[in-house]
Amino acid sequence: MACHTISACVIIRGMLDFKFIKDNADQVKDNSKRRNVKVDVDLVVELYGKRNALQQRIDNLRQSRNENAQKMKGKLDQKQKAEFIQEGKELKETIAQAEVEYRNMQNRLFEEAAKVPNMTHPEVPLGNDESANREIKRWGTVPKFDFKYKDHLELGKDLDLIDFESAQDVAGQKFYYLKNQAVILELALVRYALDILQKQGFVPFITPDIAREDIAAGLGFNPRGEESNIYTLEDTGMCLIGTAEITLGGYYAKRIMDAVKLPVKLAGFSHCFRREAGAAGQYSKGLYRVHQFSKLEMFIICLPEQSEVLHNHMLELEEMIYQGLGIPYRVVDVCTGDLGNQAFRKFDIEAWMPGRGENGEWGEITSTSNCTDFQARRLQIRTKQGGENIFVHMLNGTAIAVSRTLIALLENFQTKEGEITIPQNLITYTGFSKITKS
RNA sequence: GGAGAGAUGUCCGAGUGGUUGAAGGAGGCGGUCUUGAAAACCGUUGUGGGGCAACUCACCGGGGGUUCGAAUCCCUCUCUCUCCGCCA
Numbered sequence: 001m002a003c004h005t006i007s008a009c010v011i012i013r014g015m016l017d018f019k020f021i022k023d024n025a026d027q028v029k030d031n032s033k034r035r036n037v038k039v040d041v042d043l044v045v046e047l048y049g050k051r052n053a054l055q056q057r058i059d060n061l062r063q064s065r066n067e068n069a070q071k072m073k074g075k076l077d078q079k080q081k082a083e084f085i086q087e088g089k090e091l092k093e094t095i096a097q098a099e100v101e102y103r104n105m106q107n108r109l110f111e112e113a114a115k116v117p118n119m120t121h122p123e124v125p126l127g128n129d130e131s132a133n134r135e136i137k138r139w140g141t142v143p144k145f146d147f148k149y150k151d152h153l154e155l156g157k158d159l160d161l162i163d164f165e166s167a168q169d170v171a172g173q174k175f176y177y178l179k180n181q182a183v184i185l186e187l188a189l190v191r192y193a194l195d196i197l198q199k200q201g202f203v204p205f206i207t208p209d210i211a212r213e214d215i216a217a218g219l220g221f222n223p224r225g226e227e228s229n230i231y232t233l234e235d236t237g238m239c240l241i242g243t244a245e246i247t248l249g250g251y252y253a254k255r256i257m258d259a260v261k262l263p264v265k266l267a268g269f270s271h272c273f274r275r276e277a278g279a280a281g282q283y284s285k286g287l288y289r290v291h292q293f294s295k296l297e298m299f300i301i302c303l304p305e306q307s308e309v310l311h312n313h314m315l316e317l318e319e320m321i322y323q324g325l326g327i328p329y330r331v332v333d334v335c336t337g338d339l340g341n342q343a344f345r346k347f348d349i350e351a352w353m354p355g356r357g358e359n360g361e362w363g364e365i366t367s368t369s370n371c372t373d374f375q376a377r378r379l380q381i382r383t384k385q386g387g388e389n390i391f392v393h394m395l396n397g398t399a400i401a402v403s404r405t406l407i408a409l410l411e412n413f414q415t416k417e418g419e420i421t422i423p424q425n426l427i428t429y430t431g432f433s434k435i436t437k438s
Numbered sequence: 439g440g441a442g443a444g445a446u447g448u449c450c451g452a453g454u455g456g457u458u459g460a461a462g463g464a465g466g467c468g469g470u471c472u473u474g475a476a477a478a479c480c481g482u483u484g485u486g487g488g489g490c491a492a493c494u495c496a497c498c499g500g501g502g503g504u505u506c507g508a509a510u511c512c513c514u515c516u517c518u519c520u521c522c523g524c525c526a
Contacts, residue, residue, distance in 0.1 A: 055488060059495040066495090069507040073456050081506090088506030237516095256448095256485090389485085 121345035127335035140328030151355025188429035207247035215250035220342035244268035263302035293403035307393035368397030
């Protein structure tokens, strides 16, 4: 792990507090099993104990060393001085050996502990994959077309809004150009959502599209490794961000926040870059799974007792945004096996996408997670409560993921004439109410 | 990209290789005084690990080295600032 400056350097330790793991080993084991994560909790506990024993030993040795050094301060006769120096030399040797042992043990501990996932909200449905996600709500009316409707690829081409072919030559697969009204639509969607969030006290941000790898890792995004979805920038220790969650969370790394000012609510606009290696096929077509898209992301830092309410609040805001656009959707309570490592609970909004699958299907359009103190622990973001420093809770949620929202807009609001009707609430921002063939 | 300067606690700012976890300010908190406030004075005020605790260890940008002993000496990396160049 590249780790250069104090401000950027994040100490990656276990996802969960070691003491907690030790004291609640059975619970942690149970939780890992339910979340479909393979981790040897007993080994973590064992390594933790061993590491602590080594630390005790080193501390004692260092104490001896310090005492020995103190003795050298006054005037001493040659013989005694020589004895102390000899003793010091031996201590130095012993300490060096113990430190090597300690470091090895520490590394083994971190390696295993890093696999331990966050704990899980008791109401999260059990299951190994998304098929076990629990639908908790539906909103809106799924459109029934009495004409041969098109998917967004066709619409995008016919209306000269999206150009995949040219992008392929310039940047490769899974890139695209937005053109004409699609460009305005992107800006309008972001502005529309940002206005809603600002009224709710979110502070607008435009973040860097690049972040240090250790920051990304702190948020739970591993820039390295085979299944990484993150692009790294060669020889820089940086990566392209997959979401503004990384830069918004990183904003407060290593800080001790004023409890009175919590919750802190941020709305960050950024580009998002994802490698999506191996993702292909029907469900990844067109704009659904791309290497780059724009997104307005919500991010909240709060006290532990606030996080559940705020998580629900973010879901409400997401619903408000999509209801305002008139896009039919359902809300899903994501199951244990599909939570990833950091989320304590996660709600997805899936919009109806007529062009998806045979006769239209739900497609994920937002996702909001309560990560509790999981990311805060890795990023060392704390606050004072009752005279003690405690880790804050961190939550994130999609306000607008432009590319997928475009799919829903184009496909749901197409007309018989092959045109697109712009939702009423968006017209203020687009300046046009319809997209027609030019 | 070139040249130089620097990085110490909440902030400013000292620091000769050996009571420096760190002087001195400022700020915060507690108190004395005051009808109240200000001023003045006294006290207190970093983070992390281990331990029930007493206590102990680590941390002066990161990493490494020299030494019995490093904030202090050496190497290296990163970052910051100033000037020049380039530039939206």
